Amino acid sequence: MALLTCEDLSLGYEGKPILEHVSFRVEAGDYLCIVGENGSGKSTLMKTILGLRRPLHGKIYSENRTEAAGDRLKRSEIGYLPQQTLVQRDFPASVLEIVRSGCQGRQGLRPFYSKADKQLAMDNIHRMGLDDLTRRCYRDLSGGQQQRVLLARALCATRRLLLLDEPVSGLDPRVTAEMYQLIADLNRKEGVTIIMVSHDLGAALQYATHILHVGAHVWFGTREDYLKSRIGSSFLKQGGMQA
Amino acid sequence: MNLLIYLQRPFVQNALIVGVLISLCTALLGVTLVLRRFSFIGDGLSHVAFGAMTVAAVVGLTNDMVLVLPVTIVCAVLLLSVGQNAKVKGDASVAMISVGALAIGYLLMNLFPPSGRSNISGDVCTTLFGGTSILTLRSDEVTLSIILSVIVVLFFIFFYHKIFAITFDESFAGATGARTKLYNLFLAVVIAVVVVLAMNLVGSLLISALVVFPALSAMRIFKSFRSVTICAAVISVTCTVAGILSAAQFNTPVGSTIVVADIVVFAVFSLIGWITEK
Numbered sequence: 425m426a427l428l429t430c431e432d433l434s435l436g437y438e439g440k441p442i443l444e445h446v447s448f449r450v451e452a453g454d455y456l457c458i459v460g461e462n463g464s465g466k467s468t469l470m471k472t473i474l475g476l477r478r479p480l481h482g483k484i485y486s487e488n489r490t491e492a493a494g495d496r497l498k499r500s501e502i503g504y505l506p507q508q509t510l511v512q513r514d515f516p517a518s519v520l521e522i523v524r525s526g527c528q529g530r531q532g533l534r535p536f537y538s539k540a541d542k543q544l545a546m547d548n549i550h551r552m553g554l555d556d557l558t559r560r561c562y563r564d565l566s567g568g569q570q571q572r573v574l575l576a577r578a579l580c581a582t583r584r585l586l587l588l589d590e591p592v593s594g595l596d597p598r599v600t601a602e603m604y605q606l607i608a609d610l611n612r613k614e615g616v617t618i619i620m621v622s623h624d625l626g627a628a629l630q631y632a633t634h635i636l637h638v639g640a641h642v643w644f645g646t647r648e649d650y651l652k653s654r655i656g657s658s659f660l661k662q663g664g665m666q667a
Numbered sequence: 668m669n670l671l672i673y674l675q676r677p678f679v680q681n682a683l684i685v686g687v688l689i690s691l692c693t694a695l696l697g698v699t700l701v702l703r704r705f706s707f708i709g710d711g712l713s714h715v716a717f718g719a720m721t722v723a724a725v726v727g728l729t730n731d732m733v734l735v736l737p738v739t740i741v742c743a744v745l746l747l748s749v750g751q752n753a754k755v756k757g758d759a760s761v762a763m764i765s766v767g768a769l770a771i772g773y774l775l776m777n778l779f780p781p782s783g784r785s786n787i788s789g790d791v792c793t794t795l796f797g798g799t800s801i802l803t804l805r806s807d808e809v810t811l812s813i814i815l816s817v818i819v820v821l822f823f824i825f826f827y828h829k830i831f832a833i834t835f836d837e838s839f840a841g842a843t844g845a846r847t848k849l850y851n852l853f854l855a856v857v858i859a860v861v862v863v864l865a866m867n868l869v870g871s872l873l874i875s876a877l878v879v880f881p882a883l884s885a886m887r888i889f890k891s892f893r894s895v896t897i898c899a900a901v902i903s904v905t906c907t908v909a910g911i912l913s914a915a916q917f918n919t920p921v922g923s924t925i926v927v928a929d930i931v932v933f934a935v936f937s938l939i940g941w942i943t944e945k
């Protein structure tokens with residue numbers, strides 16, 4: 425059974441579909457990149473997988489479950505790196521506070537963090553190379569450091585499936601490359617399954633094992649097949665990139 | 668007047684106790700409200716509370732809390748939880764509800780003047796700017812204020828980490844399993860309660876000051892959520908005590924004196940923040 429299976433999803437707002445007939449499956453250890461033009465519904469699809477929105481139609485299954493449990497994954501299986509919001513830019517919070525908040529999903533009604541949670545936060549801070557910054561204020565960090573903080577937080581929520589929404593937007597080329605490498609290492613060395621929304625096709629093709637192309641035509645398959653497909657090669661040409 | 672003699676009077680002690688508790692509540696909630704860009708919600712809700720209060724006066728209720736509290740809670744829930752998806756967006760719906768309630772309240776006051784009250788504009792002015800209502804609390808009002816504020820403070824401590832997670836990143840919190848809708852609902856109820864309580868202290872037009880100033884002052888200097896929260900609480904309580912005492916000393920209105928104290932602290936903290944940044 426795949427880690428995540430989506431069957432004939434239709435997504436949209438107020439009953440009007442913006443994206444239809446999306447079917448794909450993600451196995452443990454995959455690196456799926458969701459590509460498509462602006463406004464094609466990439467972020468909406470992400471929010472649906474996360475359970476923040478309901479699909480108009482179709483089902484989302486997760487592992488060990490034949491019937492969709494409320495059309496979404498079990499929340500504790502998910503780590504999420506959202507796009508930065510306006511609120512976060514000037515937020516007074518230390519790195520430690522933010523990373524620890526990744527453990528919140530498992531808290532239930534417990535008001536305070538356990539020793540294990542605190543240790544997990546420190547481990548992930550170390551993994552993201554943020555040891556020197558734990559007491560620093562989030563708003564004083566560079567864009568790349570902020571993304572690593574949010575990645576550490578996502579890793580506190582899960583070790584299995586990480587969903588990333590445009591993880592490199594607003595970063596300079598060098599930091600972008602570092603970020604991609606960090607994500608690739610998590611995928612290859614630690615076996616974390618990755619689902620990433622990106623408009624950066626070059627990176628998608630460099631690191632991903634599978635591609636989901638959304639838009640008027642939905643295409644899903646391995647990276648190799650995508651390069652050979654008509655939809656893939658025409659999208660590549662539009663982007664001015666060579667396969 | 669001698670401050671020591673003044674402090675021995677029971678109504679002053681009541682005012683200080685209630686004032687400290689209320690300003691603690693407004694400061695704690697203020698941090699999350701300011702960060703989530705809901706600064707004006709306190710203002711909007713206080714106008715709703717004003718409207719409800721006039722209705723209570725017109726109907727002739729002796730304990731107006733029975734009406735004011737539920738009405739304000741319902742409006743808070745509408746504004747905070749439903750309002751985000753509604754056709755009329757956040758700030759516009761706050762503006763709509765708040766001026767609407769203000770106008771209707773004043774209209775009702777004039778159409779059906781409560782029996783036995785001749786000085787309508789005096790009454791309105793007291794409700795809007797607090798006047799001396801904090802010094803004339805009845806003992807049941809004092810008890811109610813104390814119970815409600817203690818509940819609010821306990822709520823905040825118990826859900827502190829969840830409030831932080833949702834304030835910082837609502838979609839992450841929701842995606843990883845926090846029940847964000849439920850907490851937003853709780854928060855809306857708590858905000859409504861605090862606003863209604865704070866009306867006694869500073870009056871309905873000045874409540875926003877208690878919500879925004881301590882949080883903003885703390886953010887000038889402190890850089891973690893916990894230190895900002897603690898600092899805002901300390902500032903708010905200090906300013907309220909200073910405000911109540913100097914209002915007595917210089918015979919000024921309590922509400923605006925407290926707010927002026929908050930403004931002074933904000934100016935000082937901004938200056939310190941500006942110097943240390945350089």
